[in-house]
Amino acid sequence: MKILVPVKRVASLDDEFELNDDGRDVDPDFCEFDLNEFDEYALEAAVQIKEAAPEGSVEVVVLTIGPDDADDVLRKALAKGADRAIRVDDAGLEEADRVAIARVIAKVAENEEPGLVLCGAQSADQGNAQTGMSVAALLGWARTAVVSKLDFTPGAATAQVERELEGGLVERIEVETPAVLTIQLGINTPRYASLRSIKQANAKPIECLTPHDVGLADAEIGGAGALSRVRRVFVPERGRGEIIAGTPSQQVARLLEIISEVNG
Amino acid sequence: MIPSGIDPSKVTRILFQDFSPWMLAIFYVYAIGCMAAFAWGVYAQVHKYRAGRRGTRLAWGDIGRRLLDTAKTIASHRTLRRRDTTAGRLHAFIFYGFTLLFIGTATITLQEDILGPLIGLEFWHGHFYLLFKLTMTLAGTGFICGLLYMMWRRGWLKPPKLDYARPDRTPQDADFSRERYRIEDWAFLWTLLLIGITGFLLSGARMVWLQNDPAVWDTRWWAPVGASIAAGLKAVGFTSAGAGALRMGLWWLHGVLALTFIALIPYTKAKHIFTAAASWLLRNPEAIRHLPLGDLDADRIGYRELGDVASRYLVQADACTKCGRCHEACPARAAGYPLSPRDVVLTLREQANTHLGEVLPKPRAAGCAAPLIGLATGEYRPETLWSCRQCGACTEICPVGVEHVPLINMLRRTLVDEGEMDPALQRTLGAVNKTGNCFNESRRKRPNWTKDLPFKIKDARKEPVDVLWFVGDYASFDPRNQKVSRAFARILHSAGIDFGILYEGETTAGNDVRRVGEEGLFQQLAEGNISTLGDCSFNRIVTTDPHSFNTLKNEYPDLGGTYDVSHASAFLKELMADGRITPARKLDFTVTYHDPCHLGRLNKGYDAPRELLAATGVKLVEMGKSRDNSFCCGGGGGRVWVPDPPGTTKVGEIRAREAAEIHGLDALVVNCPKCMTMLEDAVKTTGNERNFRVLELTELLAEALEPEEPAVLPAHAEVG
Ligand code: SF4
Ligand code: SF4
Secondary structure, rough: EEEEOOOOOEEEEOOOOOOOOOOOEEHHHHEEEEHHHHHHHHHHHHHHHHHHHHOOEEEEEEEEEHHHHHHHHHHHHHHEEEEEEEEEEOOOOOOOHHHHHHHHHHHHHHHHHOOOEEEEEEOOOOOOOOHHHHHHHOOOOOEEEEEEEEEEEOOOOOOEEEEOOOEEEEEEEEEEEOOEEEEOOOOOOOOOOHHHHHHHHHHEEEEEEEOOOOOOHHHHOHHHHHOOOOOOOOOOOOOOOEEEEEEHHHHHHHHHHHHHHHHH | OOOOOHHHOOOOOOOOOHHHHHHHHHHHHHHHHHHHHHHHHHHHHHHHHHOOOOOOOOOHHHHHHHHHHHHHHHHHHHHHHHOOOOHHHHHHHHHHHHHHHHHHHHHHHHHHHHHHHHHOOOOOOOOHHHHHHHHHHHHHHHHHHHHHHHHHHHHHHOOOHHHOOOOOOOOOOEEEEEEOHHHHHHHHOOOHHHHHHHHHHHHHHHHHHOOOOOHHHHHHOOOHHHHHHHHHHHOOOHHHOOOHHHHHHHHHHHHHHHHHHHHHHHHOHHHHHHHHHHHHOOOOOOOOOOOOOOOOOOOOOOOOEEHEEEEEHHHHHHHHOOOHHHHHHHHHHHHHOOOOOHHHHHHHHHHHHHOOOOOOOOOOHHHHOOOOOOOOOOEHHHHHHHHOOOHHHHHHHHOOOOOOOHHHHHHHHHHHHHOHHHHHHHHHHHHHHOOOOOOOOOOOHHHHHHOOOOOOOOOEEEEEEOOEEEEOOHHOOOOOHHHHHHHHHHHHHHOOOOOEEOOHHHOOOHHHHHHOHHHHHHHHHHHHHHHHHOOOOEEEEOOOOOHHHHHHHHHHHHHHOOOOOEHHHHHHHHHOOOOOOOOOOOOOOOEOOOOOOOOOOOOOOOOOHHHHHHHHOOEEEOOOOHHOOOOOOOOOOOOOHHHOOOOOOOOHHHHHHHHHHHOOOEEEEEOHHHHHHHHHHHHHHHHOOOOEEEEHHHHHHHHHHOOOOOOOOOOOOOOO
């Protein structure tokens, strides 16, 4: 049995950053990139299922969509216990939204026929929390979002999952497999990938495909397959605060200044 | 001297007189049997040691110097006298007594069984024999005194370091009990004591038995203890014949005890006679400052199974005498963490004995595969390994040269490789990998602390400098330590030093990353820094951070980066000696000085900081634990990144309390950015914030260099 874990290389921003010229995203020069934290939990859940099963009976496949820089996160995932990695190149996917991305994942899932697809509940940079559910919708599989506990024996017809609700309630659900689950933070303790194991993972091949290779038609790729479009990214004007320093009389002087400024 | 009328050749020890041939036969059979048991035991132990991994940086070219050092160390008992002078001295009594008695007995064998029968040489009579008797008496007396003291110490003094209770186990655990060791300790002392006592009794009985032979009786006072016993025996009515029978009985008791003891040496704690010497000879004197370079491409990076362990460490495990010096010195143990360096060593010993055989050698292949880390009986628990601060206090004090620090580090490398660690530590290592610093700050921000300086520090990447200052993470990012960095920069600037920093080009030096056990990340960081430094032109490196100092100086050479590295305190001392900086006034504070492990114990930088303190005019009151015995602030070995579990005592709190005992203390002076962070926190949590301040040596010096009034001490509210 296979478990497919789609992962994302997410950006974290510096304190100071600039936007791209088209104003629709942040200039990547100002970002540090890493494996999405939510996906680390999803991956750990998959690897734990594999480790509990007889050796060789479960294969954990990680998938990402992005440029070759994204191989880093796949290597990290391989170091953390994934067996195989697939990267679908994002050339032509510039205008893709989460549904268009989900189309790629769903196609890969159709080809790989996993018993489970485990996604992170959301991405740390964009936080849509939609990709996983869109994959399930496209595949027509059972799905559960924001899973906080997962019990699954490979080969079983169902998986037992729990979700945390408002007011401290826990909901226990039985989901038919194959299923798509999105995994919440804290479901487990993801293991550390040592630099050495990442280096060793460099030796494992990463299968590199195009959207066409996985079987998508032109009408499903990128902007054509998207249902939405980013128009603008910006920093909203914020109210300003100021700490007034100095002697009491200096402070009063500055306060009066501000009052007169505000009153115009 | 020999009374006139006695033929000097008659003045000798009768040996087998009155022995029937079958008695002699029994004696020789037993003696040869004991020798065989001894030889087998040696074979079994060597079989065990050879199961370990070979070749860990022992330069054979060095062997002459090593042998000499080992001989000197044993002869002087230098390491045994440290922090326990009486026990060390009395051990010397036992050691010298035993050695002399052993040599004495060996000369008997030499004449009786080798030289006599072979070449007819007989030297063992006359004046030589009398002097021999006197020497043996002195040796025997010292030997017995030493043993009696040790019994008194174990039975009545009971120093806490001899308590074998394991902090890393609970009484419910199968491997908690140390009963076997306790029994062995006493059996060892009693056996030796009985051998000594029967020896003297035998000497007395022989005199009474042979009282009619003037060659014996008239020279008896050359063996004063024996002669006194003889007087006693006579006083209670022993005749020559009665004493003869007593002599025969004692002779056998003494002989059998002594031979049995020899047979048991390789199987009992007595083996430390050999293993301690071997351990010292094989030890790596750099062990605490220079960890072994890991091969990232090998199948294993750390110790996972018994067969991974270096042979040298297996010898060390057998050399440990459970003296408890390391146990006493360990800060983690003192704060109640589940770690004792003594038990780290004994765990290895027990695991090797169980799986490779102590008496009967077991097949190597299976023994070598025995796991080392886990929760089962006899294994190292991960929390034990994670408790260590890699402070070196254990290895530094061990009288027999056990290297706990690299051993623990090699075990941790396996934990890191398996990804088993505290989530906080994981996050920090992840941040270091991503951003090159442990604060998870953008690389761009590293030089931000320089912005408030009234001058611009040179960028060593762009122009040649004389002194390249490697700033380090804590000194760059931590607000309290940034103040110290600025103070140091001002001193260098006003002394007219041509210096520069690497700005965003610096990444953390990796000392603590390595001590955590993340060898791969360490090597990546070191290679990165070495390549950056390779593009710069400078003459020497200076750093205020003892951790960076340690790894740059001692560990970077393994990866191709050899530099002239000084710690700021040594550098400032040089500047003062050259007259480039001069204190403008005397500071009137009472301070104490906390030796940072990485500067003090690891690199012996004890004096320069104290000389600087003296130059500022402060009154230095030393804490009980200082210099080589300094007590870690708690932040070493990556523990600065892992919060102490709630409810535990912090290592730093013990230190803060120790400082607080000093009457009228104004400041606890530290000399390391991590100590600053840890101890400032500990001073707060122990409620000493209002009693004294934590100051950096550099700050204090900067204060003394400034001519105007001090601003540092009275302004309690300013720092916080
Ligand atoms: S290095 Fe320090 S903390 Fe670690 S075992 Fe030795 S004494 Fe204890
Ligand atoms: S390891 Fe060394 S210091 Fe520690 S108990 Fe053994 S002999 Fe003593």
